[in-house]
Amino acid sequence: MSEFYGIRARIASIPCFLKTSTMQISPQLRQKWQMVVGLLNSDARHYQLLFLSTFFLTGMLSLHWNLIPYQLLFTFGTAVCTQLILIKILKLPITALKSAFISSFSLSLLFRSDMWWVVMLAAFLTIASKGIFKVNGKHFFNPANFGICATILLTNQGWISPGQWGSAGYWWFLIGMLGFIVITSAHRMETAFAFLATYALLFGYRILVYQHWPSDFFFHQFTNGGLLLFTFFMITDPASTPSHKSARIVWAMVVGILAFYLQAYLWVTAAPIWALFFLSPLTPAIDYFFKAEKFAWKQTSANVLQTI
Amino acid sequence: MYFKLSKKTYKSFTMKNYRKISTAMFVMALTLVSLNAYSFCGFYVSQQSKPIFNKTSQVILVRDGDRSVITMSSDFKGDVKDFAMVVPVPVVLQKSDIKVVNRQMFDDFDAYSAPRLVEYYDPSPCNQVREDVYEKVNASMSAAKEETENDVVKKDSKYKVTVEAKYTVGEYDILILSAKESGGLKHWLTDNGYQIPEGAEEVLQPYIQSNMKFFVVKVNIEEQKANGTEILRPLQISFNSPKFMLPIRLGMANGKGSQDLIVYTITKNGRVETTNYRTIKMPTDREIPEFVQQYFGKFYVDLYKKNLAKEGSDNVFMEYAWDISGQMPVKCDPCAGNPPMLNGLFEAGVNWITPTNWGGYMGSVFFTRLHVTYNREDFPQDLVFQETPDRSNFQCRYIINHPAQQYGQCPDWKMYYDKKKASRRKEIKELSALTGWNTERYWEYPTKFMGYAAPLPPDDETGYVTPKQRKIITSDSSDINQSTVGSIEEEISNSKINQSAFATTRTTEHKKPFDWGLGFGMVAIVTLASLARMQKKG
Numbered sequence: 001m002s003e004f005y006g007i008r009a010r011i012a013s014i015p016c017f018l019k020t021s022t023m024q025i026s027p028q029l030r031q032k033w034q035m036v037v038g039l040l041n042s043d044a045r046h047y048q049l050l051f052l053s054t055f056f057l058t059g060m061l062s063l064h065w066n067l068i069p070y071q072l073l074f075t076f077g078t079a080v081c082t083q084l085i086l087i088k089i090l091k092l093p094i095t096a097l098k099s100a101f102i103s104s105f106s107l108s109l110l111f112r113s114d115m116w117w118v119v120m121l122a123a124f125l126t127i128a129s130k131g132i133f134k135v136n137g138k139h140f141f142n143p144a145n146f147g148i149c150a151t152i153l154l155t156n157q158g159w160i161s162p163g164q165w166g167s168a169g170y171w172w173f174l175i176g177m178l179g180f181i182v183i184t185s186a187h188r189m190e191t192a193f194a195f196l197a198t199y200a201l202l203f204g205y206r207i208l209v210y211q212h213w214p215s216d217f218f219f220h221q222f223t224n225g226g227l228l229l230f231t232f233f234m235i236t237d238p239a240s241t242p243s244h245k246s247a248r249i250v251w252a253m254v255v256g257i258l259a260f261y262l263q264a265y266l267w268v269t270a271a272p273i274w275a276l277f278f279l280s281p282l283t284p285a286i287d288y289f290f291k292a293e294k295f296a297w298k299q300t301s302a303n304v305l306q307t308i
Numbered sequence: 309m310y311f312k313l314s315k316k317t318y319k320s321f322t323m324k325n326y327r328k329i330s331t332a333m334f335v336m337a338l339t340l341v342s343l344n345a346y347s348f349c350g351f352y353v354s355q356q357s358k359p360i361f362n363k364t365s366q367v368i369l370v371r372d373g374d375r376s377v378i379t380m381s382s383d384f385k386g387d388v389k390d391f392a393m394v395v396p397v398p399v400v401l402q403k404s405d406i407k408v409v410n411r412q413m414f415d416d417f418d419a420y421s422a423p424r425l426v427e428y429y430d431p432s433p434c435n436q437v438r439e440d441v442y443e444k445v446n447a448s449m450s451a452a453k454e455e456t457e458n459d460v461v462k463k464d465s466k467y468k469v470t471v472e473a474k475y476t477v478g479e480y481d482i483l484i485l486s487a488k489e490s491g492g493l494k495h496w497l498t499d500n501g502y503q504i505p506e507g508a509e510e511v512l513q514p515y516i517q518s519n520m521k522f523f524v525v526k527v528n529i530e531e532q533k534a535n536g537t538e539i540l541r542p543l544q545i546s547f548n549s550p551k552f553m554l555p556i557r558l559g560m561a562n563g564k565g566s567q568d569l570i571v572y573t574i575t576k577n578g579r580v581e582t583t584n585y586r587t588i589k590m591p592t593d594r595e596i597p598e599f600v601q602q603y604f605g606k607f608y609v610d611l612y613k614k615n616l617a618k619e620g621s622d623n624v625f626m627e628y629a630w631d632i633s634g635q636m637p638v639k640c641d642p643c644a645g646n647p648p649m650l651n652g653l654f655e656a657g658v659n660w661i662t663p664t665n666w667g668g669y670m671g672s673v674f675f676t677r678l679h680v681t682y683n684r685e686d687f688p689q690d691l692v693f694q695e696t697p698d699r700s701n702f703q704c705r706y707i708i709n710h711p712a713q714q715y716g717q718c719p720d721w722k723m724y725y726d727k728k729k730a731s732r733r734k735e736i737k738e739l740s741a742l743t744g745w746n747t748e749r750y751w752e753y754p755t756k757f758m759g760y761a762a763p764l765p766p767d768d769e770t771g772y773v774t775p776k777q778r779k780i781i782t783s784d785s786s787d788i789n790q791s792t793v794g795s796i797e798e799e800i801s802n803s804k805i806n807q808s809a810f811a812t813t814r815t816t817e818h819k820k821p822f823d824w825g826l827g828f829g830m831v832a833i834v835t836l837a838s839l840a841r842m843q844k845k846g
Contacts, residue, residue, distance in 0.1 A: 037840045047837055058829035064588060066698075114698045156577075159696040166586040168620045172826040179834035183841045211517040214510065216688040220584065267550045269583050269694045 044184060045098045048233075051180045052105035055173065055229070059109065065164055071119050072108060078123035079104040086131045099143070100127055106144035109229060110273070111151070113158040122151040122158060135284035142240045142276060149277040160270040165225030173225040177232045188236040194249045196231050198256030199272070206264060230272045242283050244290035251286060255279050363811040365569045366414050367554065370657040371695060372576055374548045377657025381411055381542035388527045388540065392502055396520040396558055398549040400472040400484050407544040408478030409655055414542065416652055417572045419645025421628035421677040422805065423590070423608050423704035425601060426642055430711055430728070434718035467492035467499075472521060478541060479532035485522040489513070493522065511557045520555070546657060554691045556682055566621075566683040568810040571691075573676045574648075574658055579629045579698040580676045584689050586623045587678065590615060594742060595707045597735045597753055599762030606765050607706075609809040610743040612679070620821055622686035628677035629702040634661060634670040642705075648675065674699060681810050709735075711757040729754045 040046045059065055083100035086092060103126045113119050126147030130139045133146070151158050165173065181189060200222060207218045235241065235252060242248040255275045263271035368379040380395070468488035475482045487493035490512035497504050502524075515522075527540065559567060573580040581587035591611065600607045615625070632639045632647055639647035650669045653661060661671030680691065711728050714721060732754040740747040749763045 037843045040837070040840045041843075047841075050837060051833060054829055054833040058826045062823055062825035062829075063586070066589070112696070112698075114700050157697045159694070159698070161581065161587075161696075162583045163581065163586050166620065167622055168821065168823050169826045172823060172830040176830040176834060179830070179837065183834070183837045212513045214688065217514075220688045267552070267692075 043095070043098065045102060047180065047184050048102055049098065049105070051176060052102060052109070052233070055176060056105055056109055058172075059165075059169075059225075063164060063166060063169060066112065066161070067108070068114055068116060068119070070116060071113075074116050074119045075108055075123045076101070076104045078120040079107075079127050082124050082127035086127060090131060099130070103127065103143040103147070106229075106233065107147055110144065110160055110226065110270075111148045111158055112161055112164075113151075115157055118151060118155055118157040121155065122147045125150045136287070138239065138243075138284075138287070140240055140283035141280045142234055142237050145234055145273060145276050145280070149274060160226070160273060162224060162226050162270050167220070167223055170223040170225055170228075173228055177228050181232060188238055188241070188248075190245065191241060191248050191252045192231045192236050194252035195235050195256045195259075195272075198253040199259055202257065202260040203264070206260075226270065227272065230276075234273070235276060240280065240283065242286040242290065244286065247286045247290040251279065251282065363565075363567050364807045365559070365567065366418070366572070366807075367569065368413065368417065368572045368574070368656050369554065369580075369693075370574045371552055371580070371693075372658075372660055374550055375546065376549060376552065377544060377546040378554075379409060379413070379542055379544040379656060381414060381540075388532065389529055391527050391540065393525045394497070394502075394504070394508075394558070395523040395525070395545075396515045396555045397484070397523045397545060397547060398520055398551055399547045400486070400521055401523065401545055401547060403473070403475050403477070405546045406475060406477045406482060408480065408541045409544050411539075411542055413652055413655055416645065417648065417675075417677075418570070420640065420643075420647055421572065421630075421675065421703075422644055423627060423706065424642060424644040425604055425706050425708060427601075427708045427710060430709060430724075432712040432714070433720035433724040434714070467496040469493055469496040476528055476531060477543075479528055479535055480540075480543065481526045481528045483524040485524060487512075487516050487522070490516055497524075508558060515555070515558070544657065552693045552695070554693075556680075556687060557690050560682065560684045560687070566681050566811055568681050568807055569679070570627075570807065571678045571680070573678065573693070574653065574656060575674050575676070575695045576660060576672050577699075578674050578696050579626075579700070580678070580693050580695050581626070582624045582678075582691050583694045584692045585680075585687070586619075587626055588615075588619055588623050589626050589702060590679075590704045591742060592702070592704050593707065594738050595709060595731070595735050596739050596742070597732065597750065597762075598708050598710060599750075599753070599760065600706075600739065601708060603765050604706075605805045605809070607739075607743060608704075608805050610745065610765075612681075612810060614742065614744045616681060618821060620686075621681070621683070624678050624680045624691070626676065626702065627679050627704050628675070629698075629700065630675050631673075631699050631701060632675050633672045634664065634668055640703075648673075679810075713758075728757070 040050065060067070079100045080097060083097055087094060087096055104123060107122055107126055111119075111122055113122070124147075126143045129141045129146040129150075130143050133139055133141050148158070148160065152160075203221060204218060207213045207221065208215065235255065242251050255272070258279060259272040259275035262268040262274055268274055366381065368377075370377040370379075469492050470486045471483055472486050473482075473484040485493065485496070487496070490509060493512055493516065494504060494509060523545065525543065554569075554571065556569065559569075596607070612625070616623075630640060630647075648656075650661070650663055650667065653669065653673065658671075658673060661669040661673060663669055680687075709731070711732075712724065736747045736750055736753060739745060739750075743765075745765055753760055753762065
């Protein structure tokens, strides 16, 4: 009996133990931690960079992605240089470089090529599209999406490997991405769910009801890390999607329908990415007819992502 | 990339250890021993009461735009009158789309692209040059085509099955069926004397709903006798379809154990990979101990199985990828077998190349070899491919470095001996890492350069293997896991890779390893970000 009370006492003392032990962490370490916290919390995009870089590193190390050795260098280097040029021409703040880094990570996660110049072209087009394809100060192509698709169309020397994620790592990527959403209180989740629900329902009907495949066929189709990345990071980009909420939801559903058609009937690889590419030019028209508040990144202590 | 390979080859020539690539290189050509033909991933439909299952398959898949040419072979080993095969195809094939081809093509492609062993000889540190012998295995190519024509269309309204076409091609009678429902198709097959395996029914309806047709093949005994052929030759079909896939689901008929498939793809623009499963490169360019040479078959099978366990049993493995365009001067390096020649490529269905005056060909061609061991649980979908523009070369290459012979004493010998001992210890560690073999038994290897008799490598079922084993396969009416019907005695050399060793007959072991790296990364980052976010002020 006394042993039982002894164990209970030990468990009850764990929070106190943690508190006292953290207080004993050296002031230097605590100071460094505070610096990291301050840096992360100063801009929403820092969390995005943190998560995207983790996805990339863990994918490279665990899943042995097939990259040319200097692809990261070429991608980031070209993206940063192009962004600096844009900053100079358009008189943007220097913090716009963060978007270049985010786009570079997205590119490295999705785009593959065995030629260094194709990688550089993709990075250039990614950043340049933000300056070229603008209506009323808003670029309507998702930068990484444009970079990937335009490079493939122009050179035919790049590709997307939907199979690179495998099935074993899917749940870990899901945890990471959902963690990002919860931590950053990311907005525009309705866009993600509108797209995913439409895409899943259409495929679910086709696979399970019409074709009578077993359920694991359907789950295998949807346990794809690339689809997760597209859903939670690409189509939710607030800077390049329609501003009006209801219009955006309908637009996301149309992207889902087009992605379904491209994949199921035309056998296009990575169909959601192409669907977004083809439907992005509709964004300015939607914004014209459905007026809403414009989005801008804001460094405040309020909600991480917010419109002004 | 070709440049990268040249750089690696160059580096190996100038490495500052005591290796020297001799003027002639001895390369072992390691081919699959099973010279029996290999079946396609359709399913066997027995005309006996007992179903038949295929365990190993090889397929040649040529793709250009929407045009696919699939060459498949039969590994049936029983009475030919009992043989029947069903393969789903996306369109009704015309008589000109079906051919019987020579099996030699499979052996040649296999010899060319199989994992290879490369031997190097260390130069003597005492300045004594060793003569080496260069040997190359020549493979002869032969091609033979035969075709006869006969077509009738019949609709069987009772089963809602339409016989879209009926041909006799070579020694085969071919029917192409379309069906409205799987029950009707199943009853049609059963009532016409075919016993379909239990697991095949599950996928009949999805294939019918996907508008697939069914290519049913039987042996025409009279034609076979008239042609004088004793063995069943490979069949080749061509069609246009946007679907670039192989319907392996139909081949998972028995639901127990796994089946092994090697796919040779020939495309115009670059490497082929799967889009719905991970395509992983096999480990390559590893230095292994000398004694592995006589057990290379066992070594590679164990290496493959260990890699399968490490990466997961739901992946596809790439064993070879090479740019064999007509203008490329180097179509293999080293060459385990002759690269595909003009006749072989034409026979496989490559129709975009043009012959040259000197017997070669012009045109862009890329060769990929993919290896997949599939089962029902890990592969719920058919393999869907895409052709990438990646023209990087890749091969499974394992390196043996023979030590220099000591001709008398010289001052440099001691230094060489110590370095060689260290590198031989590394080779043993590499062997253990690659195959999982218990390498404690090879304790003498690092120090015994000459006359080392290695203990036998481990075997999963029978203990330790011998260089040659006799394997007797018998049929048992109660055991449905046999891959053949009848009794056959096979002599298997363990220096060569036997494809049937990859397939299993036991209940499938689902190898889905816990991904520590990914798990740790994700949990760490979510924890870190949560803690930081919680401390956000305001």
